[in-house]
Amino acid sequence: MLIQPIDYFLAFWFAIAAASTLYVGFDQYRNNPEPVVMKWGFILVTLYMGPLGLLLYVLADKEPRPGEHEAFTRPLWKQGVGSTIHCVAGDATGIILAAVITATLGLPMWLDLIVEYLAGFAFGLFIFQSLFMKSMMGGTYWENVRKSFLPEFVSMNFMMAGMAPVMSFLMMGRDMRAMEPTELLFWGVMSIGVIAGFTLAYPANVWLVARKLKHGLMTQRPQAVKPDQETRHAHDGASDMAEEGHAGHTGKAAPAKAQARASHAAHPAQQGGHSSHAAHGSGGHRMETDATTPQIASLSVVSLIALAIGMMAPANWLNLTLSAREVGGAIMPPGMIMDRDTPAAAMRDMAAVDPRLVSFKADPAAQGGAVLEPRIENGVKVFDLEASVIRWSILPGVEVEAFAYNKQVPGPTLRVTQGDRVRINVTNRLPESTTVHWHGLDVPNAMDGPAYVTQKPIEPGETFSYEYTVEQSGTYFYHTHDHVDRQQALGLYGALIIDPKNPADAITADLEYTVQLQEWLKREGLTFPSMPMDGGFPNFFTINGKSYPATETINMKVGQLLKIRFVGSNTTAIHPMHIHGGPFQVVAVDGATLPQTARYTADTVNVGPGQRFDVLWRALRPGKWLLHCHIPHHTTNNNVEEKGGGGLTMVIDVN
Structure with a gap:
């Protein structure tokens, strides 16, 4: 090819x-x-x-x-x-x-x-x-x-x-x-x-x-x-x-x-x-x-x-101790500084996804983060996740080679209730080993997911079952924990929403929307994992796998209350997420609901990698109100604005 x-x-x-x-x-x-x-x-x-x-x-x-x-x-x-x-x-x-x-x-x-x-x-x-x-x-x-x-x-x-x-x-x-x-x-x-x-x-x-x-x-x-x-x-x-x-x-x-x-x-x-x-x-x-x-x-x-x-x-200038078996076939991102000390593992982690490994091309209109319905086996909610290499459209005419769960970026949303017994079967169809970590959850150590620490990595073609009882509630997410800087940056993450066992403890709203942030590096027709280092800085940014103007529009009516779950599923930067049209109230941080006295009003919240914020925003006036990152470069596509923005931008359309 x-x-x-x-x-x-x-x-x-x-x-x-x-x-x-x-x-x-x-x-x-x-x-x-x-x-x-x-x-x-x-x-x-x-x-x-x-x-x-x-x-x-x-x-x-x-x-x-x-x-x-x-x-x-x-x-x-x-x-x-x-x-x-x-x-x-x-x-x-x-x-x-x-x-x-x-x-x-x-x-x-x-x-x-x-x-x-x-x-x-x-x-x-x-x-x-x-x-x-x-x-x-x-x-x-x-x-x-x-x-x-x-x-x-x-x-x-x-x-x-x-x-x-x-x-x-x-x-x-x-x-x-x-x-x-x-x-x-x-x-x-x-x-x-x-x-x-x-x-x-x-x-x-x-x-x-x-x-x-x-x-x-x-x-x-x-x-x-x-x-x-x-x-x-x-x-x-x-x-x-x-x-x-x-x-x-x-x-x-x-x-x-x-x-x-x-x-x-x-x-x-x-x-x-x-x-x-x-x-x-x-x-x-x-x-x-x-x-x-x-x-x-x-x-x-x-x-x-x-x-x-x-x-x-x-x-x-070169690390001549390396062999073709260690780094052969890898394509480094433009601008990466490689010298005689650069180890093979660093080169492999920063390498582009080989387009020849793509096993599925998603429809350009496909959306990520779809809720995955479980099947019930002896009272256990069972989910099946499959990690594979796909081609995913983040913008019309801009596609990335991604590592994806169930052929979508982000991976499917897993929604369960506090107290549920769950089993997640993870099958690896990637060209490298992987694991899954349940970010922020209190689970048995053997189910936590760090490769070589709590488990043997899931090798290509293998399946590993994670099983535990969900004891918390709130906004969480799951992501790979094997070569995290590479695999998560390429798309291996997804939302994990846990409803409280007591419905009265839930923070309700008229509408709910999850915002999962991500950065991408697309250069010279290849997709590289974005990293905060020379040659690895991202040039595309996505909300739920899409860059503006391809991001979804949230449709509301004046007076309605919107609950937004911000998820720092990204790996590179802190994103100050801002909403036009009035302030919002921060009601939960990292899955934990804040007591009434600790809740606060803001119009911008800094979402760092791994962080989650639940906020409530009320539509006060009709119009098209922006939700976006307040770092201007993050609202461009390859440093170019399209239709007034790009990247981490979406519209809340209030009628």
Whole structure:
């Protein structure tokens, strides 16, 4: 599922990469006079680098017209491309294979980088060069390993110096789907890493070719020759050596028996008047470098320094102790500050809800907080709650991925009477564990709900039954108590209204309305849990799961009395809730009814997270009277007013 704009770009990129690779493969085998190992070098690099690989092939290696490959590939910059291609094809293949394995095994990022380096170096040296080129290079396998070690070491160091920081910063940036091999983003990061590695390794490869420490591009044409016929080879223009070369290899060229299958450059003039001859008794061709020992040593040291910087520098900004198993797939909110000390748990808690986990899309007009009728079993009132991931509309055109009870936000209202025996069966359909806490209620400790404190969390697919006798009355609410900052912020809460056993103790009114407050963070098409920290501040606010102007309207008549139950089901801020059209009387706080002498008149009450206030408001005059939070930003939608308000705003329409 494509859930971010980058996913669509990557899908397009890899489609172009596939087409480019098919073209290069077809043209190499049909038209280009090159050994098989170089054909596969360009094919693999084009697969990794997409159209950039195709561009390199066309500009540096593709024979423009029949018989011109030798002259076309002679310039040093093209020979450097060929040398780098062979290095990248082998090394990148080893690196990518190692990255997939280490991510699957859940190795930390710092160890992942080390394993990738060793795998890339081993694959490039022992397989792509010494093994695949043995028949062309002559000599024994271990002779080729020895001769190839130094140029491969230098080239690999520069390549990994380019790839390592790219992989570190992009994989462990905001969108850590890049750590998962099952995601397009992982392969996109690998592609960018290969491009960076190629770029950094290219200058060193040009120097290695110029100093005859490595071979570059080559030409191989089938041709019948006499046993004693000399075979000519095209190398780069800087060395004017007519050697049969290949990217990433040094030492001996093709053995004598291979000369019967290949001819490089039909005319000595195409090679600056030079030609090469078989080294008697060696079965191949030798290439003598003019590089001095200090030059080679200096280049090797610089490559090691570059490698060290590329491998270790990211640890100053990133927590490289984390693995794909811990944070892979998480997408962090914009503006979140992540550093080398940020723990995996913090990243998981702040991560966006994966839209692919949504199991239900609510109707845009659906309302939350509907009263849930219980069934009676042996005198016990039984309620069933199911927590799942849904898509919920808070405004026309604005939807959030929410954690919800019974497919609604807020969850259903549970209304019981003081003295009732209740049982609440909670089934977890979330991708993570959860629990339920009965906020403010006096219940047996085993029924209280804090994860790992009073109970084992309810794992995905499990059901847990909470059972207790209700001994209090008033306004309460229930909410998750496992990763509360994440799950409650995403919608796992609901009202719990307990009527007094003695009806005379009830505070009655003509109408009653429950106001459950909530904050949301919706950015870049994703829903994040809102939190009072960098990157976590909310930009949408809801009353009973809706933002104004989608909030409900309370319809009344002049003289009627309205009872409002304010519930601080939110997790981030204190909301000063204010009603226009006259003051109200505060009659209950946190579920406890205030005695007559303690009740007070106000027009604003500060509702903090977890608090509840019952207030009585009488409609004195006709008109549309606002009920809203008195923090102006909380009455906007993504900092924009709509129809005179937004967020924590609703209308009381008095006729």
